[in-house]
Amino acid sequence: MEKEIDTEMEDNSQMDLSSTSIDRLQEHNINMADINKLKAAGICTAKGLLMVTRKELLSIKGISDQKIDKMIEAAQKIESLGFSSASSIMEKRKHIRRITTGSHNLDSLLHGGIESMAITEAFGEFRTGKTQLSHTLCVTAQLPNSQGGGYGKVIYIDTENTFRPERIREISKRFELDENQTLDNILVARAYTVDHLNQLLMAAASKMYEDNYSLMIVDSIMAPFRVDYTGRGELSERQQVLGKTLSRLLKIAEQFNVAVFMTNQVMSDPGGNTAFACDPRKPVGGNIVAHASTTRLYFRKGKGEQRVCKIYDSPLLPESECTFCLGDGGVCDPND
Numbered sequence: 142m143e144k145e146i147d148t149e150m151e152d153n154s155q156m157d158l159s160s161t162s163i164d165r166l167q168e169h170n171i172n173m174a175d176i177n178k179l180k181a182a183g184i185c186t187a188k189g190l191l192m193v194t195r196k197e198l199l200s201i202k203g204i205s206d207q208k209i210d211k212m213i214e215a216a217q218k219i220e221s222l223g224f225s226s227a228s229s230i231m232e233k234r235k236h237i238r239r240i241t242t243g244s245h246n247l248d249s250l251l252h253g254g255i256e257s258m259a260i261t262e263a264f265g266e267f268r269t270g271k272t273q274l275s276h277t278l279c280v281t282a283q284l285p286n287s288q289g290g291g292y293g294k295v296i297y298i299d300t301e302n303t304f305r306p307e308r309i310r311e312i313s314k315r316f317e318l319d320e321n322q323t324l325d326n327i328l329v330a331r332a333y334t335v336d337h338l339n340q341l342l343m344a345a346a347s348k349m350y351e352d353n354y355s356l357m358i359v360d361s362i363m364a365p366f367r368v369d370y371t372g373r374g375e376l377s378e379r380q381q382v383l384g385k386t387l388s389r390l391l392k393i394a395e396q397f398n399v400a401v402f403m404t405n406q407v408m409s410d411p412g413g414n415t416a417f418a419c420d421p422r423k424p425v426g427g428n429i430v431a432h433a434s435t436t437r438l439y440f441r442k443g444k445g446e447q448r449v450c451k452i453y454d455s456p457l458l459p460e461s462e463c464t465f466c467l468g469d470g471g472v473c474d475p476n477d
């Protein structure tokens with residue numbers, strides 16, 4: 142499949158919307174050694190360069206203030222991040238990939254599946270299926286577009302040590318994909334700390350520049366933040382760093398036309414919160430996560446073995462819910 146993805150990319154998996162190689166800065170007298178420094182920091186496209194702050198660029202070793210001015214000027218000649226007409230945005234949105242969840246119910250709730258160029262967040266109590274959906278998407282992300290797939294490879298960042306290749310094998314059987322190739326197309330990394338997570342995101346951007354990826358998973362986003370920053374005293378610092386990490390994720394989604402799927406934990410909220418009044422639990426991460434996620438899904442247990450997914454927040458989808466199940470072949474419908 143690796144070869145197939147490279148040579149037979151279908152139209153909507155092309156990265157034509159995103160990437161003008163950072164190498165082109167050479168045309169404007171930026172030397173390759175400096176370009177390589179940017180690449181090492183995960184900045185591989187002209188657009189990517191225009192998306193980062195000056196402060197971030199200054200933190201790259203060997204990149205001075207003067208160099209940054211020259212680089213940004215060069216990038217602006219290649220790529221513009223200004224206004225574009227609504228119709229051209231509509232045209233661009235035609236390239237969005239939608240990745241099936243494995244459940245018809247969930248897919249119709251999401252108007253076709255998890256979408257690229259956006260962050261989808263699933264939060265809910267333990268054992269509600271967040272990790273199972275992550276695994277299912279790892280497989281369906283590789284299916285051809287005609288089968289509801291994203292026709293690309295996957296990067297999986299595991300912060301809770303719950304990634305299981307054995308599950309990928311079982312799920313690939315259901316979708317009739319070659320098990321070994323499916324596993325080969327998933328790059329997995331364990332993130333132990335927030336710094337490590339951020340380094341992995343930079344490395345992920347480089348990988349996506351080199352090859353066709355359709356999905357990036359972070360299961361779960363808040364785990365390292367909750368370990369690295371404890372207590373109220375560190376809360377504001379935590380939120381600041383969290384904001385940067387999420388903005389990195391969103392840039393990856395937009396730049397490479399990949400779907401970002403992240404899971405989130407819930408905490409007990411004995412005080413009650415009107416937005417979540419029907420359930421005494423709410424996602425961790427506060428407003429920073431709420432604002433970064435394009436679509437938020439709330440998972441809870443339903444009748445028997447069923448699970449319920451409710452859309453909490455989406456720019457496009459109405460608030461509604463559906464049921465799904467977890468099986469050997471991953472996420473499925475209750476009557477499967």
Ligand SMILES: Nc1ncnc2c1ncn2[C@@H]1O[C@H](COP(=O)(O)OP(=O)(O)OP(=O)(O)O)[C@@H](O)[C@H]1O
Nearest residue numbers: 265266267268269270271272273274467468469470
């Ligand atoms: N092979 C399988 N067949 C059927 N169901 C399975 C299989 N493997 C796991 N499950 C179901 O998945 C559930 C665990 O779901 P999952 O690990 O996705 O939870 P989670 O929402 O990620 O929880 P946490 O918050 O603890 O990470 C199990 O309780 C079980 O019902």
Ligand SMILES: [Mg+2]
Nearest residue numbers: 271272273303
């Ligand atoms: Mg989990």
